[in-house]
Amino acid sequence: MRLQPQLDMASRKAFLLFFVSLFVSWVSAAPLTGGRILAVIEERSDNAKYSQFLMDLRGRGYDVKLESAKKDTLALLEHGEKAWDHVILFPPKSKGYGPALTPQKLLDFTKLGGNILVLTSPSSIPEQIRELARELDIGLPPKDYTVVDHFNYDTVSKSEKHDVILATRPAVSSAVHNCFSGTQDDLIAFRGAGHTLGNGPLLVPILTAPRTAYAYDSKEDFAYAQDPWAAGTQMQLVSAMQARNNARITLVGSVDMFSNEFFNMKVQRPGSTESRKTANKEFCKDIAAWTFGEKGIVKVNAIRHYLSNEPNAPVNPNMYRIKNDVTFEIELSEYNIDRWAPFKVSSGDSLQLEFTMLDPYYRVPLLPASTSSNYTTYTTSFKIPDQHGVFAFRVNYKRPYLTYIDEKYSVTVRHFAHDEYTRSWDISGAWVWIAGIAVTITGWIGFCALWLWSAPVAAKAGLKKTE
């Protein structure tokens, strides 16, 4: 085990802090990113409609406070700090949320790391939420536009409008971290509004509408869509934005999804003979767990780099030489509901190390070397390029549904010292030219000797004359 001597004090402090935090977490049993949830719900009576969802949150250690948006003392921030860790916005009965929940205040809340779960319904998308969505580059439909699907609707609920649509969980992909994939043949009942996503790189879809779904104005009295607002897989049912500070905002088009009614509902696809229970409970738990930072949180435990060939090389030195063989290691953990687990990179994805000076000189894959009970060590070895200067080891891993990893450690790369070059006689290719020099010098000595010996007689005579 390699330890850093210069970080001894720091590690001792971290050790102490670890025990203190262990104690604190045992006392409060709060989730990783804090347990104070503000649920903005207009009428206390509505509370019963979502009791299963809220009870589930409380069961995971959250302290859920139900408040009306109209309450005067309601505030997201207190003395410049978050008054809550997470916010759930249920759709209001009235037109808006009131002065405490303006888009500006919601964004200030996320800037401090607060997470927001926004639940909407077609009949109630307040102007504050529209403005927030515009800021995030999410397109919300006009009032009363509902998603329908004439191929994937629920036949049990007997709605002629086909507005309880049955979506399946997102397909398992080898390229992304599957936070929401779960059991693949789960059916998720959804009744609400879809939305579209802009090109923002921080936006990720969570649940996409089926291919045959479309959104139209449910207040119009047509049996078919006159003017569909969005259709097919370009429409999203649930999507999220993870800000650069890892705060998460999730927008759900259907508040009914989270209701007890939908949690316990039995649904049946058209053409199918058996009715099944929905997977809304598990899926909504997944959504809440991800939004409130119980999933998809990746932590860097340690970073080590050292010379590969020397067994006693110092760890994390400040300086390397060009053409040194270097090994780089990074330990990654992922938080999973209640504990840190080893982080596993998806099979179709690659965790990469960049060795950069302005631009990456190398971009090499980091491969899992060992796994402990709560972290995986990813490692790679490479030869430092033939270029001296100030380089940085950089791990820049930004993937949907995961917190961003951007680690950068700079080191100096010096050139060869004068006595570090290979001697010429150690390289057999140079022997011919060594011989060339030797022959030239020997020939020169012989030439000088002959020259002195063969002084012309007349010159000698002349010299004698002068004497």
Added chain:
Amino acid sequence: MPSKKNLSTPSTSTSTTTTTSSSASATAAATATPTNPFTILGGIFKNYSRSTPQRTKLIDAFLGFLVITGVLQFAYCVVAGNYPFNAFLAGFSATVGQFVLTASLRIQSNPANKSEFASVSPERAFADFVFCSIILHLFCTNFIN
């Protein structure tokens, strides 16, 4: 021999050399009209061995030796590649540098050029040659590492 005459009488060296060389070519032209190239080459060689001072001949032999050494080193570089390049540079430049210095010595010490280097005696020229050669050798052995 004309060279000895030159050395002994430096003041008239130029005139005598020119006359001797012109007379030599004149005699060559008179004796054998240049029809056969071997005869011409033989004439040149005979003329060279007859009229060149001993030391100049020695220099020429050394120059020939350096040319062969240099050609061999360069041929090896072409055939076997130039790794390690500084070794090639050192070896080849030692030979080429030695050639240049020796050629300079030949120019300065040649009795035929006496008038151009009036202030440089053959001894002085040789001392310069030795000094520069030693510097060259030190440089090359250092550079080859």
